[in-house]
Amino acid sequence: MNIGAVDHIEFYVGDAQQSAFFLCTAFGFRVCGQIGPETGCPDRRSLLLRQGGIDLVLTSALTAEHPAARYVAEHGDGVANIAFEVPDAAQAFALAVQRGATPVEEPTTHRKGDCEVVTAGVLGFGDVGHRLVQRGADRAEFLPGVMDMFAEDPDGTEHLVHTVDHAAVCLPAGQLAGTIAFYEKVFGFSVIFEEFIEVGEQAMDSQVVQSASGKITFTLIQPVAGRKPGQIDDFLARHGGAGVQHLALLADDIVAAVPALESRGVRFLETPGAYYDELEGRMGRPDLRIEDLRRTNVLVDQDHWGQVFQIFTRSLHVRDTFFWEVIDRHGARTFGSGNIKALYEAVAREKTTA
Incomplete structure (x- = not known):
């Protein structure tokens, strides 16, 4: 199946306007379009947020029958759909269903003037769907005939982040192999990285799957069943099953982006000083200055191709579930295997010497 990049990410939220205010204020997104009763959709309110090449849709139910109402009641605010760019939505939909995907939206054509977008949808993991989107190069009309677009913001040139790098998905114990097989068979993804992580008495299995295009x-x-419950178990319990734990947004300069985001109100996790004390001895001198990494709490790891710098926000969700990651790649194509273990050990050392 010919899949391009992420077309957009749709969140189901309790209050789309409130969620949009936070993302615009803190992360620099801008509201570019809306769906609602005034556009002929009385059951929902959707807002389109944009920054760089990232499109986020925030949808709130206006009736009890809309799927967002059930989703928010069961999971709280969270990712409900990760949409894929495809050259032919109807063909991709038929192939996905033929390969075993559950259909949720038949192919539908949306038109306004000369602009045409075709969408279809199938179920992915848990109750998170994948919308298949066929559109031309012009994204001025996100969903023609359905979404009203706003005039472009003349000040919309600053991009703190610009691309969805990856989504981290938590699965109940025993579902990893089946989920991987599903994405390999249905969408042609392949495993590019795998890791068994032990943190004290806790353990987790992690595998990374990627589209043939390398863009998703x-x-x-x-x-791991039988081990002491950890952060993945906590997410599954609070979220109510499988779901997106965090989305990683790509920045060109993470050392500059982090202070800028902090000045807007984003709260990041702190890293103990011992992590940076041992960093050069663990992996050599990083591309970015250790003093800058320490100041910004940015983590660094590496794979065969280069280094990856990353930092995680604190969750602002009432269930303490979904959070964001900011990531900066210096040649790295996957993920290093040292950050979680090294960070855990650094925390332990700092507590011992405190």
Whole structure:
């Protein structure tokens, strides 16, 4: 199946306007379009947020029958759909269903003037769907005839982040192998990285699958049965099953992006000083200055191709589930295997010497 990049990510949320206010204020997104009663859709309110090449759709139910109402009641605010760019939505839909995917939206053509977009949808993991989107190069009309677009913001030139790098997905124990097989068979993804992680008495299995285009990446994680419950178990319990734990947004300069985001109100996790004290001895001198990494709490790891720098936000969700990651790749194509273990050990050392 010919799959391009992520077309957009749709969140189901309790209050689309409130969620949009936070993402615009803190992350620099801008509201570019809306769907609602005034556009002929009385059952929902959807807002389109854009920054760089990232399109986010925030949807709130206006009736009890809309799927967003059930989703938010069961999971709280979260990712409900990760949409894929495809050259032919009807063909991709038929092939996906033939390969075993559950259909959720028959191919539909949306038109306004000369602009045409075709969408279809299938189920992915848990109750997160994949919308298959066929559109031309012009994205001025996101969903023609359905979404009203706003005039372009003349000040919309600053991009703190610009691309969806990957989505991290938490799965119940025992579902990892089946989920990988599903993405390999239905969408032609392949495994590009795998890791068994032990943190004290906790353990988790992680495998990364990627589309043939290399533009869509899912990190799939399951807890290891029989071990002490950890953060993945906590997510599954609070979220109510499988779901997207975090989305990683790509930045060109993470050392500059982090302070800028912090000044807007984004709260990041802190990294103990011992992590940076041992960094050069663990992996050599990184591309970015250790003093800058320490100041910004940015983590660094590496694979065969280069280094990857990353930092995680604190979750602002009432269930303490979904959060964001900011990531900066210096040649790395996958993920290193040292960050979680090294960070855990650094925390332990710092507590011992405190």
